[in-house]
Structure formats: C-alpha cells, structure tokens
Amino acid sequence: MTRIVLAQIEPALGDLRRNLALHEAEVAAARASDAQLVVFPELSLTGYFLKDLVAEVALATGEGPLARLAELSRDITIAAGFAERARDGRVYNTLGLFEDGRMVGAHRKVHLVTYGMFDEARDFAPGERFRAIDSKLGRFGVLLCEDMWHLDGMWLHFLAGVDAILASSASPARGAAAGEPIPRSQRVWTTIQDAAAVLTQSHVVYCNRVGCEDGIVFGGGSRVVGPDGLELARLDGLEAGRLSCELDASLVRRVRTITPLRRDEKPQLVLRDLRALEDAEEA
Amino acid sequence: MSDHAHPLDLNTDLVEALLVRFLRAEAGKFGFERVVLGLSGGIDSAVSAALAARAFGPANVLGVMMPYTTSSSASEADARTVAAALGIRLDKVEIGAMADGYLATTPDTDRLRRGNVMARCRMIVLYDRSVVERALVLGTSNKTELLLGYSTQFGDAACALNPLGDLYKHQVVQLARHLGLPRVVIDKPPTADLFEGQTDEGELGFSYAQADAILFALVDERRTLDEVVGLGHARPLVERIVARMAANQYKRQPPLVAKLGERTVTHDFRYLRDWGR
Numbered sequence: 001m002t003r004i005v006l007a008q009i010e011p012a013l014g015d016l017r018r019n020l021a022l023h024e025a026e027v028a029a030a031r032a033s034d035a036q037l038v039v040f041p042e043l044s045l046t047g048y049f050l051k052d053l054v055a056e057v058a059l060a061t062g063e064g065p066l067a068r069l070a071e072l073s074r075d076i077t078i079a080a081g082f083a084e085r086a087r088d089g090r091v092y093n094t095l096g097l098f099e100d101g102r103m104v105g106a107h108r109k110v111h112l113v114t115y116g117m118f119d120e121a122r123d124f125a126p127g128e129r130f131r132a133i134d135s136k137l138g139r140f141g142v143l144l145c146e147d148m149w150h151l152d153g154m155w156l157h158f159l160a161g162v163d164a165i166l167a168s169s170a171s172p173a174r175g176a177a178a179g180e181p182i183p184r185s186q187r188v189w190t191t192i193q194d195a196a197a198v199l200t201q202s203h204v205v206y207c208n209r210v211g212c213e214d215g216i217v218f219g220g221g222s223r224v225v226g227p228d229g230l231e232l233a234r235l236d237g238l239e240a241g242r243l244s245c246e247l248d249a250s251l252v253r254r255v256r257t258i259t260p261l262r263r264d265e266k267p268q269l270v271l272r273d274l275r276a277l278e279d280a281e282e283a
Numbered sequence: 284m285s286d287h288a289h290p291l292d293l294n295t296d297l298v299e300a301l302l303v304r305f306l307r308a309e310a311g312k313f314g315f316e317r318v319v320l321g322l323s324g325g326i327d328s329a330v331s332a333a334l335a336a337r338a339f340g341p342a343n344v345l346g347v348m349m350p351y352t353t354s355s356s357a358s359e360a361d362a363r364t365v366a367a368a369l370g371i372r373l374d375k376v377e378i379g380a381m382a383d384g385y386l387a388t389t390p391d392t393d394r395l396r397r398g399n400v401m402a403r404c405r406m407i408v409l410y411d412r413s414v415v416e417r418a419l420v421l422g423t424s425n426k427t428e429l430l431l432g433y434s435t436q437f438g439d440a441a442c443a444l445n446p447l448g449d450l451y452k453h454q455v456v457q458l459a460r461h462l463g464l465p466r467v468v469i470d471k472p473p474t475a476d477l478f479e480g481q482t483d484e485g486e487l488g489f490s491y492a493q494a495d496a497i498l499f500a501l502v503d504e505r506r507t508l509d510e511v512v513g514l515g516h517a518r519p520l521v522e523r524i525v526a527r528m529a530a531n532q533y534k535r536q537p538p539l540v541a542k543l544g545e546r547t548v549t550h551d552f553r554y555l556r557d558w559g560r
Binding site for chain 2: 012015178180181183212217
C-alpha cells in the first residue's frame with residue numbers, strides 16, 4: 001500500500017515565493033498524515049495562464065524553489081509542476097518527481113494545449129517523449145493535462161508497466177448545462193480517467209487545481225481511480241483541499257492477472273503499421 | 284415549455300457556485316470584500332446583486348439607484364423591492380442635475396446621445412462611490428447585450444467584475460428564478476429606461492429569444508450563417524445580428540494602441556490582470 005495525498009491547491013499567478021510556501025505547508029500536512037507521496041497540480045509553483053511571465057518564472061534544474069522541493073523530499077516523495085528552463089533556453093511545462101533529496105525524474109508536457117482559451121504552444125516548447133519514472137514507491141507515468149486527451153502517452157505508459165499514472169492538470173470548469181451535475185469539462189475528465197485506468201490497468205491519480213485567473217475558474221475535482229476502473233476517492237466542489245488515498249499494488253497485480261491486457265497487446269503490430277503509414281505518406 | 288426543454292437551460296446550482304467563486308476570488312485577490320452596482324429595477328442588476336449578496340454578504344453590497352428626471356417611478360419601486368428582498372444596502376443618487384448640466388450646453392442632442400450621457404453619468408457616480416466604499420464596481424451586462432453591443436461604452440458597460448457576461452438573457456432569467464428574485468423584476472419587459480415607453484426588444488427590433496438562439500448557434504456552437512438559417516431563423520435577421528456583433532466588437536476591446544516598439548501594451552505585453560495575485 002502506498003499512502004498518497006493530492007494537494008488541490010490554488011496557486012498565485014507568477015508568485016514563486018508564495019507558491020513555494022503553499023507547497024511547504026502541503027508537504028508538511030501530508031507528512032503529518034504519514035503519506036509517502038504528495039501530488040500537486042500542473043504548474044503548481046507558478047500558476048497557469050503565465051503568458052509573458054513564463055520567461056520570468058522559469059527555473060533551471062536545481063534552482064531555488066526546486067532545490068527546496070528536493071530538500072523537502074528527503075522523507076516524502078513530491079510531484080510538483082513548474083516551468084522548466086532547459087540549458088538550450090527552451091522552456092517546458094514540467095512535472096518533477098522529487099525523492100530522497102533530489103529530482104529523480106521529470107515529464108515535459110508533450111501535448112501543449114493551444115486552442116480556445118489556451119495558448120501553451122506559444123509559451124512553452126513541447127516535450128518529446130513519454131518515459132516512465134522509477135521511484136522507490138513504484139513506477140509512475142506522468143501525463144500533464146492535455147497529455148491525457150491523447151492515447152499515445154497512456155499507451156506508452158501501459159507498455160512500460162507503470163503502477164500509476166500521475167495526471168496533473170490546470171483545467172478550467174466549462175459547461176454548466178441543465179442536467180450536468182458537474183461542469184461538462186469535469187465530466188469528460190472523469191470519463192477519460194476511468195478509461196485510462198481500465199485500459200492501462202493502473203491507478204490514475206488526477207490532481208487538478210482550483211482558484212481563478214482573470215475570470216477563469218479552475219474546476220478541481222481531483223480524483224483517484226483504481227486499476228479496475230472504480231473510483232477510490234474524489235474531492236467535490238471548487239475549493240482547495242487534500243485528498244488522501246491508498247494505492248494497492250496487490251490490486252494492480254490481481255487485475256492484470258484476471259485480464260491480461262498487457263500480455264495480449266501488440267506493440268510490434270502498431271510499429272509495423274505506423275511504418276507502413278509513414279511509407280504510404282512519403283510515397 | 285418545461286424548464287428542461289430549452290437548449291440554453293443551465294444547472295443553476297452549479298452556475299451559482301462558479302459565479303460566487305469567481306466574485307470572491309477576483310475581488311479578494313485585490314483586497315476587496317465589497318461591491319457597488321447600479322440597481323435599475325431590472326433583472327440583470329438584480330441577478331448581479333443577488334450573486335454579490337451570496338458572495339460577500341448582503342451588508343457588503345451597495346445598490347445605487349440613479350434615476351434621471353424621466354426615469355419611471357416603477358423602476359425605482361422595483362429596485363427597492365429587489366434590495367429589500369436581498370437585504371443589501373441601497374442608495375439613491377439623482378443624475379438629473381448632473382446630466383442636464385452638460386446637456387444644457389448642447390441643445391440639439393438626440394435620444395441616443397442623451398441615453399449615452401445618462402449611462403456615463405451613472406458610471407461616474409458608481410466609480411466615485413466605489414472609492415468611498417472601498418468596493419469594486421460590479422457589472423450587469425449579459426452575454427446577449429455584450430455580443431450585440433447593446434450598451435454604452437464607458438457607461439453601463441464599465442465595471443471591474445462582470446458575473447453575467449457569459450450568460451445569455453434566457454439564462455439570466457433562469458438564474459433569477461433560481462435565486463428567488465421578486466417576480467416583478469423577472470416578468471416585466473426588459474428596458475434601458477432611458478426614455479418613456481422604451482423596451483429593449485422594441486429598440487433592437489427582435490426578441491431576446493431570437494437573439495439568444497441565433498447567437499448561441501453562431502458563437503457557442505460555431506455554426507455557419509447558412510447553418511443557422513437552416514435551423515429555421517430568417518436570413519435577414521441572422522445577417523443583421525452577425526453585422527451587429529462585428530460592428531460592436533470595438534466596445535468589447537481596450538482602445539487600439541499604435542504599435543512602435545518590441546513590446547506594446549494591448550498587443551504583446553502579455554500579462555493577465557491577475558499578474559502576481
């Protein structure tokens with residue numbers, strides 16, 4: 001059993017100091033509840049609609065707040081979001097996994113959302129791979145918000161045999177038609193989380209933020225789904241909160257024994273078909 | 284028609300929660316716990332006031348009635364009914380002397396100019412009150428009005444926060460019922476009350492129901508003009524509404540700044556208003 005906490009926080013826009021303090025408080029609370037992993041939303045250290053602030057809040061590996069998160073991770077694993085400035089100057093929307101006093105892995109968001117109210121591809125460079133991160137708590141596949149809306153990331157994490165998908169997001173609440181008990185956007189999210197859990201036979205840990213940026217209200221709805229597709233825990237409402245849950249490695253094993261999806265998966269077939277598709281396009 | 288039959292119907296509990304969250308968060312970030320708004324006796328300002336009363340507590344909401352000499356006394360009575368029902372504070376500022384002081388200097392004003400002067404006088408009153416109250420000015424323009432440009436720039440359209448700006452008129456009415464507002468403001472025909480006998484629908488030349496349906500199809504569902512006509516709307520009306528939307532885009536934008544340098548305010552100096560909050 002892995003005890004986790006989802007920190008559904010309300011980051012301040014572009015205020016690293018305040019947000020770091022928020023992380024410190026959440027980590028302390030998680031530690032006090034004997035949690036082994038605390039998960040934060042996308043861009044939890046910076047706020048979301050950064051635009052030109054991206055250049056001002058981007059952090060290089062080991063810089064200030066990241067060093068502090070590493071320090072805090074000596075006895076608890078921390079997954080937190082930030083704007084990552086790479087050596088070559090590119091800035092990524094990144095979720096880092098901090099453990100035992102260092103950053104043990106990071107995922108750079110691949111599918112930057114650039115439509116409607118979103119403009120991420122203007123402000124960030126896209127990540128170029130989905131790689132599972134090995135932690136002392138298990139193997140994690142990180143997907144950042146829009147990454148969950150594409151099949152590729154979850155499929156690759158499934159092939160890698162992750163124990164849990166850490167899905168952090170900064171998703172605004174949209175759609176409140178009659179008959180929708182929760183915002184339409186959140187309803188679609190739960191469908192995706194359930195499907196991802198069932199299809200990858202892993203836990204899906206969805207941590208969304210709350211709060212408001214220039215009139216856009218983030219939807220919260222942080223949630224954990226088991227590898228059997230059943231909901232384990234969720235937060236309702238639009239307020240900040242903490243969600244505690246236990247991830248059961250035995251359940252993952254049993255689900256995969258009962259329905260051996262990974263055994264029957266045919267990645268080589270996909271590879272051949274993709275190559276054929278590419279050849280056809282080039283011809 | 285039942286409540287669930289209309290395609291624009293909302294989950295009003297959810298909308299209330301989102302709008303209350305919006306009001307608290309966006310005022311709170313700037314250190315405000317109070318709002319002031321013009322209370323006309325109409326449905327839009329009543330809904331804005333009701334949401335504010337829930338977000339900040341009735342004692343922290345000041346509704347200001349600002350009648351001109353020709354304003355209907357029924358409007359004032361309705362504004363009083365709304366304020367009493369919500370328990371918010373109420374004030375009255377006659378704008379007759381203020382508006383006439385200027386209008387006397389320009390004898391040949393038409394109805395449109397006079398209406399705009401009144402709307403801008405009210406804006407001056409609200410922004411001045413907001414200083415004394417240490418409050419933000421709350422907006423009352425709904426999505427239908429904003430899209431049609433049926434408002435006075437720097438007049439009734441001026442505000443710091445607008446909880447109604449993404450609600451079509453139909454949805455404002457639905458929310459008004461949900462919030463338990465007095466029937467008298469829900470049932471009466473919408474009017475800007477700038478001259479006697481004025482109604483919004485009379486002045487616009489089409490009904491809010493028509494405008495809502497056409498705008499929703501165009502803006503929210505992204506249907507083409509031909510597709511909207513295909514839904515059963517008259518082509519000339521759809522074309523008129525599209526033209527109105529485009530013609531009034533300027534009202535929904537900050538003033539144009541001539542670009543000279545590398546980073547220019549409103550063009551590529553890209554920060555949210557909530558910068559650092």
